[in-house]
Amino acid sequence: MKILVPVKRVVDYNVKVRVKPDQSGVDIANVKMSMNPFCEIAVEEAVRLKEKGLASEIVAVSAGVAQCQETLRNAMAIGADRGILIESDAELQPLAVAKLLKAVVEREQPRLVILGKQAIDDDANQTGQMLAALLGWGQATFASKVELTADTVTVTREVDGGLETVALKLPAIVTTDLRLNEPRYATLPNIMKAKKKPLDTVKPADLGVDVTPRLTTLKVEEPPKRQGGVKVPDVATLIEKLKNEAKVI
Amino acid sequence: MSCLVIAEHDHATLKAATLNVIAAAAAIGGDIHVLVAGHNASAAAAAAAQVHGVGKVLLADGAAHGHLLPENAAAQVVAVAAAYNHILAPATAYGKGVAPRVAALLDRAQISDIIRVVDADTFVRPIYAGNAYATVKSSDSVKVLTVRGTAFAPAATTGGSAAVENVGAVADSGVASFVSAEITKSERPELTAAKIIVSGGRGLGSGEKYREVLTPLADKLNAALGASRAAVDAGYVANDFQVGQTGKIVAPELYIAVGISGAIQHLAGMKDSKVIVAINKDPDAPIFGVADYGLVADLFEAVPELTAKL
């Protein structure tokens, strides 16, 4: 069975972003970019399913600027077999990405699509669910365990009250949460091998998708700064402050 | 103009997050209708009808909603959506499952996790783990929104007297089914609704130590217990304890961070707390940058002392 894994290029999670002085956005010039951590977990899960003999081919797909090729090479170094770049310099919002992915799904006919639950740049948490809706497929978001058979996927999900397990008919959508797996480090030989794996490029227009944004960002601001407070010398002072100054206990 | 609020409930009662969403709908203005999609859920619908500001409750009662599966819930929302300009859901595990499906089925964008209503088309939302706030305007005729609960004070649970209208429940999608749930049982206040949270990180060292050190303090303060990702990953506590960018967003009166370094992903989930206390042995830990009261100490001595002296 073929598995499709969409991957997003984002500002690395260790970078503390800065808002541009003109409030037009955050400054991402010259900052480190990486694969979204949740997408990495998605690639790793697909690779593990393949290693167990449950999947035959893993196709990684990324939508965005030409540099997303690096993200795809990274996915291939973890173990994806080939890559598809949907190249566009336009701002791609989740609904547009879901439509692009739907078009790729129709071409590639995967039985399972594994995505990250959210991207750590826009924190939207939408694309997987939107793709599932557009395809009329079942969705299992926030996965912490995935069990695959020929025609179902059983997924344990991290929900607000604990864990929930659902079974989906294939084809289906799974989105990953942090506890699903710990992605491996790509080894040097695998990074070299990844460079030779096939990578196709298509344009949104080739897929017949209108990616015009529906949302306009009017401004991006610094959040209100929290004033750091004081250090207290001992437990007694802490209790005194909480009682008499903050009045919270 | 009218808003449809997708209620989160357990068939018998409304989840607290629904009240924050109703408050956000009130900030947009116009009629507020609440959809309760459930099974034998007339009690939840009756509770929604009592909420201040609610004009009408739509009850879609059917077996397809027995396990609140998003495939069926989204189809239900779409079945009644035509009358509304705004469709709102809580930014909880439930709401995050349903709302984007609704948006895609309606071919509308979604604005996630709104923290402020500027006007009927314009909303503020955090991006980059809360390190920036974006003001976003939608050009869609229908706005699909999820609401960050901590940003809107809950609507009052009484004062309303809305009519409950039955709407036909959708059939089961046939593509997904519920298998089982393992819900954490706790006598404590719910994390996202608690006035006081005692939260533990990797500094606790083990699940046993987490419980031994933090439980008595939480008991004394009638607090909820939370954790950093590191503590959850290491198995000290269950996943539903995680506070942060990719866990729960909380804003209690008092947040006590114990053995937590204060990574940006953690701060994203708790920096709107009214008062923050940090107990950490590293004087340079970033958590002290947001803490109102910092205590540089070994938590294994400081926390039991704190518990004893309270």
Ligand SMILES: Cc1cc2nc3c(=O)[nH]c(=O)nc-3n(C[C@H](O)[C@H](O)[C@H](O)COP(=O)(O)OP(=O)(O)OC[C@H]3O[C@@H](n4cnc5c(N)ncnc54)[C@H](O)[C@@H]3O)c2cc1C
């Ligand atoms: C995609 C992604 C999403 C993430 N989402 C989240 C999230 O939602 N929530 C979250 O919390 N994290 C999240 N993280 C992880 C985050 O980056 C940090 O790794 C994590 O928050 C660290 O947890 P910690 O503070 O418990 O551990 P550490 O950073 O290891 O800190 C432990 C602290 O305990 C202190 N300590 C140790 N022993 C003692 C003692 N005896 N007495 C007092 N103090 C002591 C140390 O000084 C240290 O400051 C995410 C990371 C990624 C990549």
